[in-house]
Amino acid sequence: MAMAVNSAIPQPRRKNGMPAYQRIQYAIRKRIEDGHLKPGDTVASERELARLHQVSLMTARHALAELEREGIVERRRGVGTFVAPPKIHFNKLMSYTEQMASCGLAPSSKIIFARIVNGEPEVAARLGLPGDSPMVKIERLRHTANEPFAVESCYLRAEEFSGLVDAPLGRSSLFSTLEHDYGIELAYADEEVDATAADAALAELLDVPRGAPLLRMRQVIYSAQRKVVLYVVGIYRSDRHTLFIRRFR
Amino acid sequence: MAMAVNSAIPQPRRKNGMPAYQRIQYAIRKRIEDGHLKPGDTVASERELARLHQVSLMTARHALAELEREGIVERRRGVGTFVAPPKIHFNKLMSYTEQMASCGLAPSSKIIFARIVNGEPEVAARLGLPGDSPMVKIERLRHTANEPFAVESCYLRAEEFSGLVDAPLGRSSLFSTLEHDYGIELAYADEEVDATAADAALAELLDVPRGAPLLRMRQVIYSAQRKVVLYVVGIYRSDRHTLFIRRFR
DNA sequence: TAGTGGTCTAGACCACAGC
DNA sequence: CTGTGGTCTAGACCACTAA
Secondary structure, three states: OOOOOOOOOOOOOOOOOOOHHHHHHHHHHHHHHOOOOOOOOEEOOHHHHHHHOOOOHHHHHHHHHHHHHOOOEEEEOOOEEEEOOOOOOOOEOOOHHHHHHHOOOOOOEEEEEEEEEOOOHHHHHHOOOOOOOOEEEEEEEEEEOOEEEEEEEEEEEHHHHHHHHHOOOOOOOHHHHHHHHOOOOEEEEEEEEEEEEOOHHHHHHHOOOOOOEEEEEEEEEEEOOOOEEEEEEEEEEOOOOOEEEEEEO | OOOOOOOOOOOOOOOOOOOHHHHHHHHHHHHHHOOOOOOOOEEOOHHHHHHHOOOOHHHHHHHHHHHHHOOOEEEEOOOEEEEOOOOOOOOEOOOHHHHHHHOOOOOOEEEEEEEEEOOOHHHHHHOOOOOOOOEEEEEEEEEEOOEEEEEEEEEEEHHHHHHHHHOOOOOOOHHHHHHHHOOOOEEEEEEEEEEEEOOHHHHHHHOOOOOOEEEEEEEEEEEOOOOEEEEEEEEEEOOOOOEEEEEEO
């Protein structure tokens, strides 16, 4: 008869409510962030991690396998596990502020509109709202080195986000305001990209000739709960901005 | 001495050289492709799969976990595993032929140039070649419903791919030729997107006014061995083509 | 309460890389 | 040869969901 409840094994032994494999991942991430582990350095092997953290091999494996999927480490059979080179963040959903920071530039933008609007049924539809719903609309002009390079219009449900019309978005980013002040976890965005020509208003704002080709991006941004939070239309001067994408087969 | 070869257990029992978890994945994929399982249907539970395929629970889990990462199935704790809805293939590296097929359209294109060229140092650099290297250049006009909507120029190392100048690319796709005839495993692409204005030649080819805004995509396509295989410049009529991207936080 | 997925054990053998 | 990652076992308990 197969049996034996094996009461000798204390079992899970989660020290602080966190699964063991996540604790291991955290420890490795931390060593990388703190600079103790640099790209190319070898990470402790499965067996070593299992011993260090007092877990089974499978658990240590799980931890490393997930880190590999996230691109944090690279594993080579018969050789070992290594810290992956710092990767360019392809296809990452980032705010303007974050994008600038990742390029080592200071973000700079000017709010040119911030009010509750009503009667833009196409935009409301993107947010999954009835056509006449009130929405917060925030329009900002982005620039670098005093040269304008993009106009961004953001729309959100007025019912939930009306406070944003007075938020200091000149200073702090909309993303961080949503995440910190509103407790919203942004998760992913579906984006449509096409090209368009500058009309009179855009030409003026962006300081380009009328008819100049511009890159247009329309983003529907979702929360972790898969609810639409934000709709953004961005118009970019194509001479100052290129979109990078990585595609996989 | 730790020992005990456990000769009672037949062990791996890979039936055809394929790991058990991959066999399970294959079986599930097949049932989905064949229409036996439709989106929303429940997939056999871990325990059931383990029993059916005569493997341990962990192995069945591994199979399902990987399918979930690929977006093939969705798992809900306490409920079960379900076939995921047919997803739009975001950020997938696909040939024109494949893109058309995924939209249910017939691909149609005309070769307007196919020769060995030389002396395009900027393109050569994209392929990681010396500036004066010979390259195969293939230029094609893409259309749908007899309306042109894109011009695509492909460049490859002439040394390796000179045979392509005579390939029947009007009929079969360049991707499938590379993959099947040349045995090259395409893996990913880095893509730059911007907007540009139609010059005289493009206006003529694409049947748009001179100066019309166009979407330009420049792809560097890599093999699984991380070698640059292909450089593609695509110019798209922005009134007939939109680029879709999904970004993650 | 029954069934599901999530975590975990304490090992095993295999394939592969490097010395 | 040793050490690595890759696959696998035969179970276990936990957390969660739905009936």
